[in-house]
Amino acid sequence: MNNVCVYCEFEEGKIQEVSYELLTKGRSLANQLNCKLEALLLGENLGGLEKEISRYGVDILYLADDKRLYPYTTLPHTAVAVGLFRETKPQIVLMGATSIGRDLGPRISSSLTSGLTADCTNLEIGEYEDKKAGKKYENLLYQIRPAFGGNIVATIVNPDNRPQMATVREGVMKKEIVSDTHKAEVVYLDAGQFLREEDLVVKIIERHMETSKVNLKNSSIIIAGGYGVGSKENFNLLYELAHAIGAEVGASRAAVDAGFTDKERQIGQTGITVRPKLYIACGISGQIQHIAGMQDSAMVISINNDANAPINKLADYVIQGNLETIIPKMISYYKKNIK
Amino acid sequence: MYKIIVLAKQVPDTRNVGKDAMKADGTVNRAALPAIFNPEDLNALELALEIKDQYPGTQITLLTMGPVRAAEILREGMYRGADAGVLLTDKAFAGSDTLATSYALSCAIRKIGGADIIFAGRQAIDGDTAQVGPQVAEKLGIPQITYAEAVIGLKDQVIQVKRRLERGVEVVECKLPVLITAHSTAPDCRPRNAKRMMRFKRATTLSERHSTADDYLATHTDHPGLSITEWCAKDVNSDLVQLGLGGSPTKVRQVENIVFQAKESKVLSTADADIEWLMQELISQHTIG
Numbered sequence: 001m002n003n004v005c006v007y008c009e010f011e012e013g014k015i016q017e018v019s020y021e022l023l024t025k026g027r028s029l030a031n032q033l034n035c036k037l038e039a040l041l042l043g044e045n046l047g048g049l050e051k052e053i054s055r056y057g058v059d060i061l062y063l064a065d066d067k068r069l070y071p072y073t074t075l076p077h078t079a080v081a082v083g084l085f086r087e088t089k090p091q092i093v094l095m096g097a098t099s100i101g102r103d104l105g106p107r108i109s110s111s112l113t114s115g116l117t118a119d120c121t122n123l124e125i126g127e128y129e130d131k132k133a134g135k136k137y138e139n140l141l142y143q144i145r146p147a148f149g150g151n152i153v154a155t156i157v158n159p160d161n162r163p164q165m166a167t168v169r170e171g172v173m174k175k176e177i178v179s180d181t182h183k184a185e186v187v188y189l190d191a192g193q194f195l196r197e198e199d200l201v202v203k204i205i206e207r208h209m210e211t212s213k214v215n216l217k218n219s220s221i222i223i224a225g226g227y228g229v230g231s232k233e234n235f236n237l238l239y240e241l242a243h244a245i246g247a248e249v250g251a252s253r254a255a256v257d258a259g260f261t262d263k264e265r266q267i268g269q270t271g272i273t274v275r276p277k278l279y280i281a282c283g284i285s286g287q288i289q290h291i292a293g294m295q296d297s298a299m300v301i302s303i304n305n306d307a308n309a310p311i312n313k314l315a316d317y318v319i320q321g322n323l324e325t326i327i328p329k330m331i332s333y334y335k336k337n338i339k
Numbered sequence: 340m341y342k343i344i345v346l347a348k349q350v351p352d353t354r355n356v357g358k359d360a361m362k363a364d365g366t367v368n369r370a371a372l373p374a375i376f377n378p379e380d381l382n383a384l385e386l387a388l389e390i391k392d393q394y395p396g397t398q399i400t401l402l403t404m405g406p407v408r409a410a411e412i413l414r415e416g417m418y419r420g421a422d423a424g425v426l427l428t429d430k431a432f433a434g435s436d437t438l439a440t441s442y443a444l445s446c447a448i449r450k451i452g453g454a455d456i457i458f459a460g461r462q463a464i465d466g467d468t469a470q471v472g473p474q475v476a477e478k479l480g481i482p483q484i485t486y487a488e489a490v491i492g493l494k495d496q497v498i499q500v501k502r503r504l505e506r507g508v509e510v511v512e513c514k515l516p517v518l519i520t521a522h523s524t525a526p527d528c529r530p531r532n533a534k535r536m537m538r539f540k541r542a543t544t545l546s547e548r549h550s551t552a553d554d555y556l557a558t559h560t561d562h563p564g565l566s567i568t569e570w571c572a573k574d575v576n577s578d579l580v581q582l583g584l585g586g587s588p589t590k591v592r593q594v595e596n597i598v599f600q601a602k603e604s605k606v607l608s609t610a611d612a613d614i615e616w617l618m619q620e621l622i623s624q625h626t627i628g
Contacts, residue, residue, distance in 0.1 A: 073511075074473075074483055099504045103485045106470035110441060110477035115588030118468040128592055142592065148465055149353025154594045161588035201482050202513045205499065209507035221627060245627045278626050288597050299626060300602075301617075313601040317617060321609035329611060333618040338628045 003036040003060070004029050005090040005163070007081065008053065009100050010043035010070070012209065015052060017217070018096030018170035023056035025123060025173045026094055032125045033139055036060060038090065039184070042077055042191075044070035050186050057178030059185065062088075066191035068200060071207060072100050075199035076191070078107045083194040085112060090163045092141050094123075097167035109165050115158035116165040117143035119269075121172055121292065128157045135159070141166065150269045150289035171217050171273035214264045219248035220277040224267055224294070227254035228283020228304060229323065235260050237327045238282060244331045250274065252290045255283075268293035282323045286311025303327075340396040341493075343387045344448060346459035346475065347380040347401055347416060349409040353464045376412045379460025381419075381528035383521040386490055387458050388420045388529060393493065398422050400451060404432060404443055407546045413567050417539040418531040425451065426544050429571040434584030437466070441474035443582060446575035448479060456498065457518040461486060469520070476518035484511055485520045544569040 006026045008019040023039060030037040036059040041049060046065045053061055062084055068076050081104070085093065093108070095101040097119045109116035122144035128137045141164040143156040158164040216222060223238045235249075242249045250267040251260065267274055269289040279297035284290060286302075286309055294300075295314065302315035303323050312318045319326055351372035384401070391397040401416040403409045404427040413424030427447045435443065448457065457476075462469035469485070476483035484500045491510065492499035498517060502509045503524045543551075544567045572582055580586060607613040622628045 071509075074485075078477075099486050099502075102469045103473060103483070106437070106468075106473035107477050107483070109470070110438060110474035113438065113588065115436065115438065116468075116470060117589060118470060128590075130590070143589075146597070147467070147594070148351075149467070151353065151597070152594050153597055155592040156589050157592045158588050159590060202484065202511050202517075204509060205512050206510040207507070208509075209504075212506060247627075278621070292597075302604075312604060315604045316602060317607060318604045319607045319609065319614070319617070325609050326614065329609070329614040330618060333611075333615040334622070334627070337615070337619050337622055 001089050002091045003038045003088070004033065004092045004094070005038040005040055005085070005088070007093065007095040007101070007104070008039050008041045009096055009098060010041060010046070010049075011072075013045070015041070015049060016096060016098070016170070017175070018098060018168070020056060020175040021170065021173040022094045022096060022168060023053065023058060024176045025168070026092075027057040027178060029092060029123065029125060029141070030059075033091070035091070038062060038088070040081060040084065042066075042069045042080055050184060054182050054184040055177045055180055056175070057182060061184040061186045062189055063186055064189040064191045068195060069191055071204055072104075073202050073204065074103055074107055075202065076195055077104055078111065079194045079196070079199050080189060080191055081108050082111045084189065085163060093163040093165045095165075095167050097169045101167045105165060105167050112161075112163070114161040114163050114165055115156075116167070117145055117156045118167045120145045120166045120168050121153075123166060123168070128159055130159060140164070146269055146289070146292065150292065169273065174275075212264055214248065214262075216248050216250050216265065216267065216272055216274050219274070221245060221247035221280075222250045222267070222274055222276045222278070222294075222297075223247050223280045223282065224250035224252065224284060225255050225260065225282045226252040226284030226290075227258060228285070228306075229255060229260055230283065232260045234324065237323060241280075241327050241331055245334055247278075247280075252284050252287070254287075281311050281315070282327070284311050285309045286314070340394040341390060341398075341455045342453070343390065343397060343399045344451060344454040344457045345380070345384050345387050345399060345401050345416070345421065346444060346457065346472070347384070347403045347412055348377045348460075348463045349374050349403065349405050349412045350377045350463050350465045351375075374408065374411070376415050377460050377463045379462060379521055379523055381460070382523060382525040383458040383460045383519075384416055384419060384421065385526050385528040386487065386519070386521050387456070389526070390456070390490060390493060391420065400425060400454075402427065402444065402447055402451070404428070404440060404447070407544065407550075410544045410547055410567055410569075414539055414542055415531075417542060418536045419528055420532065420535065423568070424542070425568045425570065427570050427575065428546070431572040431579060431582045434587060435582065436587035436589040437468055437470035437474055438588055439582055439586035441471050441478055442586065443572070443575070443577055444471070444475050445478035446577040447570060448475070450570065450575045453479075453516065455496075455515045457481075457516070459518065459520050461520045461522050472518060472520040479518070481516045481518055482513055483518045483520070484513060486522045487519045488522055488524045489526070490519075541565050542567050
């Protein structure tokens, strides 16, 4: 009762990365609050996954294995989750801010009349004072997120309603295994207990999921292009440099919107968050929303014509000039000096 | 033939926030930003209009909760093809989070008499939460289909919708009634229609008529085509306790300007010597290679 619960997303036999990241954060929050970490896993053919989940320090795993729960549809998952939460009364529920989490989260929070904060970039525990009502609250979840198009950061709290719910994007939190031998207590739920005929009204007719060709999250070197790259053709320069030094190519939202490259390469608040060893920004001005997705890069190099580009303030090295001149030189001097 | 409600919101244009938009204390200066029809709500309206193209008797009602000036987007929607507009406005709604908002909207939808299909944009560009649509569906007890890119089939009481997800597409089928949220990848909304503009440009809400100095406008209260329905909290039988700040489980503890830690940067030129030096540095530090 009153624990931290993480809803784990299941797709094509695997638990999604964002769920592992949230289990790690959930473990840390549970430690701070002196309570347990629970996980909720709904799907089909879930055998063996309890071992994976346990490694992240989960104390109790609620699991329902039923063909009506895969692929994900709103009403069945909502029915099981709400039914469970009404009994277990978690104080905090976390889920990934994915097309599933953003579909399921609001449905659950409306059912339980609880507060939900979407796309949190940070979660902390703290106190809150409602001066008007003269009430003080301890150990609330601070749900920190950008707002107003990403131009400000707001800290949201749910003082009274439970559970306190938050969704978090993939890559924002870091995952960390607690122990390879840790074993969660598994509680098997009978989906039939929660599902009604009406919950099955949405039927999936077709599904075409593609595995991504781009792996930015695990790249230690990223070369990202912005609107300043100028064209789809110029983006080839970035691919060439990436090929030469073993990097992946990313992009700012402006470059993606302009059609220079694909959405799956987008880095930033509405794209992916990355933490590479080296981030080479080419023709990126450095909007807040983009920086939010790469500010934890260990080293930043900015290649830009504009000496006043905001991203330059974050850069360890700033190369002022045209990337058509600079990138070929970088490639040739790299090849010359690498032995 | 079908009764459709489209949920829309008038929002500050946060996509182009310049220096004037942020005040010195880090709070937002909403007055400095133009108010627009939330982009994904326009996609939602287009999906509704495409159904009306296919089934001409279809009635599309645009519903918005907001201050008196939100009537502007209702007129805009009617210029593009919506048949009627409803403005839900009341001081009691101030400070509503998504839950309180979805409660108010669901009360208004019940008062309208429900619908076969409710369309809404996936999310608004000021809150960016994508919560109101699903929460309204839950409160009405109807199924939801989010991230909709297109309606690919509609016959009698069954609809087929194509969804655009992170890693691909999914086609789902559902029995009406249903609430559908439109993704920005759905078709853009068609432009204003000149005839409809002539017809609806004098359509106003009661509040607008009371506050205008235009006598013509003020006297035409009865013409049905010129009246945009305006409801307050009481009109939609809502429970005050569930409205506004008091009815919002989430509260804002604080708001901050975003500040990034600036670093000491080394500025290099495009000269060969500089670039070669940089590559050598990176290699020797084992950052690359």
